[in-house]
Amino acid sequence: MDLIRINKYLTEAGYCSRRAADKLIDQGRVKINGKVPELGTKINSTDVVTVDGKEINKPKEEFVYLAFNKPIGIVCTTDTRVEKDNIIDYINYPKRVFPIGRLDKPSEGLILLTNDGDIVNKILRARNNHEKEYIVEVDRAISDLFLKRMRNGLPILDTITRKCKxxxxxxxxxxxxxxxxxxxxxxxxxxxxxxxxxxxxRIRIMNIKLDVPTGQYRDLTNSELTEINALISDSQKTN
Known part of the structure; x- marks a missing residue:
């Protein structure tokens, strides 16, 4: 019988991202057969998984893929207990979805949401070089030196940013x-x-362009999904 890590199970069940799942496990909110597991615990198909006492089953329905124009002030978190202005309550989608990545509270624009954990993990891997495009306004005149230094990489967060356009x-x-x-x-x-x-x-993620009014969302088209899957086809799946 195949075993699967508990964080991957929660992701494939469409509950949350793998990173968020690890946090839930660390907080003791996840139980397997009534017991709190350790990070990395593997389960089989007969195990009962709960989060905050609610049983989590893998969905039998099709996955959902949304393009959302996030307004300023909305927080990209699935923890509806903590943030009043969270993205999940704002969208109020009839199925459970979670954002792919983040967009700061004071920022606006395109963010993708889904209940497909596998596509989340592939898109989030920085080494896959997936493009994200932004329009930015600053508080003083832009100089040639500013543009050059932004393009060539800057030291932040103990690293040098990649060269960019x-x-x-x-x-x-x-x-x-x-x-x-x-x-x-x-x-x-x-x-x-x-x-x-x-x-x-943010006006673009890979091949998906921002084309809905602020605060609204739409389903990704079949052609967009086909192109996304082609772009992430070299991504490695993890256990």
Whole structure:
């Protein structure tokens, strides 16, 4: 009988991402057959898994893939107990979904949501070089030196950011395309150069472009999903 790690089970059940699952396990909110497991515990098909006392079963329904235009002020968390302005309550989707990655509370724009844990893990792997495009406004005039240094990488969070595409749009506005997702990366890069971000909007993730009004979402099309699967086909699955 095949065994599967408990965090992967929760992900494939569409409950949350693998990272969030590890946090739930660490908090003692997950039980297997009534007992709190350790991180990395494996289960089989006969085990009963609960989160906060509620049994979690793998879905028999089709997966959901959404493109959402997140407003400023909404938090990308699935923990509805903590954040009042969380993305799950805001969307109020009839099935349980969770965001792929994050978008800061003061930022807006495109974020994908799904209940397909496998696609989440593949997209989130930075080494897969998946592009994310942003329009950014700053508090003072953009210089040629600013553009050059942003493109070539800056020291933040104990690393050097990858080289990236940066294009000036106007005196205070630029476009940037990243292939990594460090915490508050664009804001930290700008702050390193003594600029403050006044507006940040994500307009593209891989082949998915932002095309719905603020606060609304749509289903991804079959052609978009086909292209996403082609883009992430070299991603490695993990146990």
């Amino acid at each position: 940066v294009e000036q749009i106007s005196k205070f506005k630029f476009r940037i395309i990243l292939t990594q997702g460090l915490n508050r990366q664009i804001r930290r890069m700008c702050e390193y150069l003594d600029y403050n971000v006044t507006k940040l909007k």
